[in-house]
Amino acid sequence: MANDNITNKQSLPALTAADFEPVNINERESEVIKRESLTAWRDTWERLRRNKVAMSGLVALIVIIIASILGPYVAYWVHGYDYQTNDLMATNQKPSALHWFGTDDLGRDMFVRTWSGARISLIVGVAAALIDLLIGVIYGGIMGYFGGRVDTIMNKFSEVLYAIPYLLVTILLLVVFEPSLGTIILALTITGWINMSWIVRGEIMKLKSREYVLASRSMGAGTGRLLFRHLLPNASGPIIVTLTLSVPNAIFAESFLSFLGLGVQAPISSLGSMVENALTGWMYYPWRMLFPAVLISVIMLAFNLLGDGLRDALDPSLKNK
Amino acid sequence: MGAMTGKNLIEVEGLKKYFNVGGGKVLKAVDNLNFFIREGETLGMVGESGCGKSTAGRTILRLYEPTGGSVRFNGTDIYKLSPGKMKAMRRDMQMIFQDPYASLNPRFTVSDIIGEALDIHKMAGSSGERKKRIEELLDLVGLNTDHATRYPHEFSGGQRQRIGIARALAVNPKFIICDEPISALDVSIQAQVVNLLQELQDRLGLTYLFIAHDLSMVKHISDRVAVMYLGKMVELADSEELYSNPIHPYTKSLLSAIPVPDPEVESQRKRILMSAEGGGPIRSADEKTEETSLVEVSPGHWVAMPH
Numbered sequence: 001m002a003n004d005n006i007t008n009k010q011s012l013p014a015l016t017a018a019d020f021e022p023v024n025i026n027e028r029e030s031e032v033i034k035r036e037s038l039t040a041w042r043d044t045w046e047r048l049r050r051n052k053v054a055m056s057g058l059v060a061l062i063v064i065i066i067a068s069i070l071g072p073y074v075a076y077w078v079h080g081y082d083y084q085t086n087d088l089m090a091t092n093q094k095p096s097a098l099h100w101f102g103t104d105d106l107g108r109d110m111f112v113r114t115w116s117g118a119r120i121s122l123i124v125g126v127a128a129a130l131i132d133l134l135i136g137v138i139y140g141g142i143m144g145y146f147g148g149r150v151d152t153i154m155n156k157f158s159e160v161l162y163a164i165p166y167l168l169v170t171i172l173l174l175v176v177f178e179p180s181l182g183t184i185i186l187a188l189t190i191t192g193w194i195n196m197s198w199i200v201r202g203e204i205m206k207l208k209s210r211e212y213v214l215a216s217r218s219m220g221a222g223t224g225r226l227l228f229r230h231l232l233p234n235a236s237g238p239i240i241v242t243l244t245l246s247v248p249n250a251i252f253a254e255s256f257l258s259f260l261g262l263g264v265q266a267p268i269s270s271l272g273s274m275v276e277n278a279l280t281g282w283m284y285y286p287w288r289m290l291f292p293a294v295l296i297s298v299i300m301l302a303f304n305l306l307g308d309g310l311r312d313a314l315d316p317s318l319k320n321k
Numbered sequence: 322m323g324a325m326t327g328k329n330l331i332e333v334e335g336l337k338k339y340f341n342v343g344g345g346k347v348l349k350a351v352d353n354l355n356f357f358i359r360e361g362e363t364l365g366m367v368g369e370s371g372c373g374k375s376t377a378g379r380t381i382l383r384l385y386e387p388t389g390g391s392v393r394f395n396g397t398d399i400y401k402l403s404p405g406k407m408k409a410m411r412r413d414m415q416m417i418f419q420d421p422y423a424s425l426n427p428r429f430t431v432s433d434i435i436g437e438a439l440d441i442h443k444m445a446g447s448s449g450e451r452k453k454r455i456e457e458l459l460d461l462v463g464l465n466t467d468h469a470t471r472y473p474h475e476f477s478g479g480q481r482q483r484i485g486i487a488r489a490l491a492v493n494p495k496f497i498i499c500d501e502p503i504s505a506l507d508v509s510i511q512a513q514v515v516n517l518l519q520e521l522q523d524r525l526g527l528t529y530l531f532i533a534h535d536l537s538m539v540k541h542i543s544d545r546v547a548v549m550y551l552g553k554m555v556e557l558a559d560s561e562e563l564y565s566n567p568i569h570p571y572t573k574s575l576l577s578a579i580p581v582p583d584p585e586v587e588s589q590r591k592r593i594l595m596s597a598e599g600g601g602p603i604r605s606a607d608e609k610t611e612e613t614s615l616v617e618v619s620p621g622h623w624v625a626m627p628h
Binding site: 039 | 382384408411412414415416418424425426427441472485488
């Protein structure tokens with residue numbers, strides 16, 4: 001064996017300088033980045049797109065939003081009735097070609113009422129969430145950025161507010177003011193912003209000791225630049241997730257208040273009041289409860305799926321923890 | 322090592338930074354520091370983790386408000402400056418940070434990161450001028466100019482640290498605090514970054530305070546070395562002198578921990594262990610720590626002695 005190896009080696013042709021060629025590593029060239037440049041948002045979108053569950057939530061939401069905008073108009077064009085047109089000769093009808101979702105006890109079309117109810121729910125949910133966002137970011141931003149005594153006092157105040165049951169506050173408010181869309185949104189936001197402010201406070205506290213914030217301070221950056229260029233953009237992930245997850249909470253709260261009769265008043269429809277209305281005869285006319293109840297569930301599920309997906313997409317490191 | 326003039330650029334006197342840790346206790350992170358740095362010089366600052374080196378650096382730049390003492394830059398006490406004057410002063414004093422992964426805002430492009438200081442101090446008249454200056458800086462630290470539109474996560478640790486250096490250089494500073502700029506990097510990249518820092522010092526006449534815990538690297542880059550222990554300076558000397566003739570027991574102990582790249586010598590190396598006196602730097606607010614002062618034992622060689 002050993003001899004074979006030796007003879008093999010000897011039979012190789014001798015190498016000369018001409019057999020080699022320099023690799024010519026250009027240091028500058030090796031530093032070139034070939035990957036397509038993606039902003040943080042594009043990256044997030046790419047990750048979200050690959051998450052089938054979250055995407056199905058997103059698609060469901062888009063469909064529901066379009067349907068709640070167009071649904072009532074479509075029914076009006078096709079059949080000529082709106083959410084309060086009643087036909088006392090056709091009460092409690094089963095779903096049919098004329099009434100796609102059936103009719104209620106006053107002979108009003110359930111298809112129109114379901115989608116215009118969803119519209120109310122979405123408006124309340126999104127408006128309440130956006131107001132929570134505004135107040136929560138400002139209040140939480142001040143707590144987190146200034147810290148110390150300011151933080152202690154403001155945080156205690158929000159804790160006290162949080163300790164009051166929100167249903168109590170809401171019912172009191174709705175007793176004092178006329179129940180209307182605006183009153184419901186006000187009632188929901190009075191305590192709803194607290195959660196957002198705590199999220200923002202925690203993020204800002206965590207981020208403000210990061211070295212890039214110190215670097216910016218060492219260059220002489222002021223409070224405005226630190227907050228709006230460094231701290232809030234980097235806290236945007238958790239803020240967006242909290243925002244997305246607070247919409248279904250507000251929608252459910254609105255439905256719940258409407259169910260109790262404290263929501264928008266008849267004849268305007270709301271998913272919650274429709275469920276309450278259907279309660280009396282649900283053994284005989286189950287579709288009257290089915291459509292609004294299923295829609296509330298789907299809206300909430302879709303927002304929650306999207307919110308979870310966004311959390312994973314915005315911070316991939318959290319996914320496997 | 323840069324071209325030194327005799328002038329002191331930085332004079333630190335009695336610098337103190339205490340943190341309240343609750344329960345009436347204070348953490349004396351930096352306790353009575355006294356030293357100066359000559360123009361064009363590199364002063365190394367070594368000590369174990371948690372000895373107050375980084376806090377000292379940040380307090381000198383007034384990123385933390387000091388508990389006491391003064392820092393004079395070219396004779397001006399920076400702690401007495403109004404916010405407006407302090408902002409202008411920040412153009413002269415910059416910092417390079419330890420962790421190249423945490424020191425760059427992940428939502429900024431490289432040109433935003435380097436250009437931020439230009440924006441804050443309105444140093445670029447037009448966007449064209451800004452772009453030109455950013456490209457100049459990228460070139461200065463050995464990065465490609467087409468990296469300007471990239472985001473930090475697309476770079477390696479060494480490249481990121483170069484971006485951090487370019488950012489610090491944007492305002493044409495005279496004095497840069499390098500806060501462990503290489504300790505988070507691969508050994509092969511460390512030399513590159515240190516060489517870049519030395520090259521920049523020669524070209525731009527910079528003065529460095531080089532904070533590190535890698536003793537051999539500090540010896541390589543520094544003209545003089547200060548040793549910190551529990552918030553205090555225990556020894557300060559020319560780097561050759563300090564490494565060949567350490568006097569304070571802590572310095573001896575620290576130097577004995579340097580591994581020798583020769584197996585024969587390394588196997589003979591003995592660690593000198595020192596018993597920590599009086600626990601850590603957390604004390605109750607009124608407790609007196611043992612007073613020491615620096616004594617000049619030979620020209621330029623200062624050692625802390627109890628008095």
